[in-house]
Amino acid sequence: GQLVESGGGLVQPGGSLRLSCSASAFSLDYYAIGWFRQAPGKEREGVSCIEGTDGKTYYQDYVKGRFTISRDNAKNTVYLQMNSLKPEDPAVYYCAADLDILCYSETYYQGLDSWGPGTQVTVSS
Numbered sequence: 001g002q003l004v005e006s007g008g009g010l011v012q013p014g015g016s017l018r019l020s021c022s023a024s025a026f027s028l029d030y031y032a033i034g035w036f037r038q039a040p041g042k043e044r045e046g047v048s049c050i051e052g053t054d055g056k057t058y059y060q061d062y063v064k065g066r067f068t069i070s071r072d073n074a075k076n077t078v079y080l081q082m083n084s085l086k087p088e089d090p091a092v093y094y095c096a097a098d099l100d101i102l103c104y105s106e107t108y109y110q111g112l113d114s115w116g117p118g119t120q121v122t123v124s125s
Contacts, residue, residue, distance in 0.1 A: 003095050008119030011085055019080040019119060021095030028071070032102040033078040035069065036109060037091035037121075044110075047093070048080060049103035058103050062088070085123045092118035 034049035
């Protein structure tokens with residue numbers, strides 16, 4: 001099944017956005033959900049991840065302390081709260097669902113071949 005990302009938009013530096021990752025065809029409950037981003041001309045990179053088994057969360061250093069990942073199983077949605085957005089944060093943000101290895105491996109996501117449309121985040125004054 002496909003994941004759908006939403007919540008992107010244009011914000012000023014220092015602003016906030018909350019991204020959502022949802023699925024209509026299957027339950028996200030026991031999946032690890034990762035957020036990734038890709039800026040023009042750059043490789044896709046990891047942002048944050050939440051494990052499916054115990055909810056352990058992971059953050060890349062460049063978003064630690066600013067972004068928070070959470071899940072609402074009742075809504076079958078995983079969120080990425082992004083605060084204090086910086087000029088280097090703009091990208092298309094994607095989510096992915098897989099086993100917990102998605103979170104603790106730095107390269108596993110590079111082998112995924114199915115991505116949703118993503119949601120654009122733009123930071124500009």
